Amino acid sequence: DAGVTQSPTHLIKTRGQQVTLRCSPKSGHDTVSWYQQALGQGPQFIFQYYEEEERQRGNFPDRFSGHQFPNYSSELNVNALLLGDSALYLCASSEGQGNTEAFFGQGTRLTVV
Amino acid sequence: AQSVSQHNHHVILSEAASLELGCNYSYGGTVNLFWYVQYPGQHLQLLLKYFSGDPLVKGIKGFEAEFIKSKFSFNLRKPSVQWSDTAEYFCAVNEDNNAGNMLTFGGGTRLMVKP
DSSP: OOOOEEEOSEEEEOTTOOEEEEEEOOTTOOEEEEEEEOTTSOOEEEEEEETTEEEEEOSOOTTEEEEEOTTSOEEEEEOSOOGGGOEEEEEEEESSSSSOOOEEOOOEEEEEO | OOEEEOOOSEEEEETTOOEEEOOEEEOSSOEEEEEEEEOTTSOOEEEEEEOSSOSEEEOGGGOEEEEEGGGTEEEEEESSOOGGGOEEEEEEEEESSSSOOOOEEOOOEEEEEEO
16 A cells, blocks of 8 residues: 655756646545645645645745646646745645544655755 | 744653653644654654543554643653654644644654664
């Protein structure tokens, strides 16, 4: 049973470029959340997708957008990259919209130069 | 808005020492509480969680945490740490409203256990 998988594991982009990160949830999970973890800090919630719609959103600008596909996998897109977007991006999956445990992937390390 | 504070950023202990990591949150409503651990090079893993009931919860690997509602605290404890407990520990909170499970994390505590 595969857990949460994310791709790519590492990525280097230039300021102003756009990036797409991908996440496949744990088998049986239909809810996907994205978090940004800057160096030395705890993860910060970006947004959550359920039934292909954004359900909750944290304090992130519109440059951060996402999508969820019918197979529950998800993408995180970041436009007009800034140096400050350099971070570990974590995907978490869970079952439904209730109070259930979130399982995390290993993350995508994004470096913006 | 919720916030979570972990006051100890770095902790260094010798093996067999006792551990207590502090976690305080600010939110007036009903919350669910979590401790996650991140071992070097690995993904975040759930250590334990509190939803309701007995405020003393036991997790994996001998960890436990106590929810003290009056103090808005959820401190993590282990009576005797091992070298393999070296990791970063995160406290997290979400609102108990069945509208999704957005987690608010603390800044983390990096634990180093000396053999």
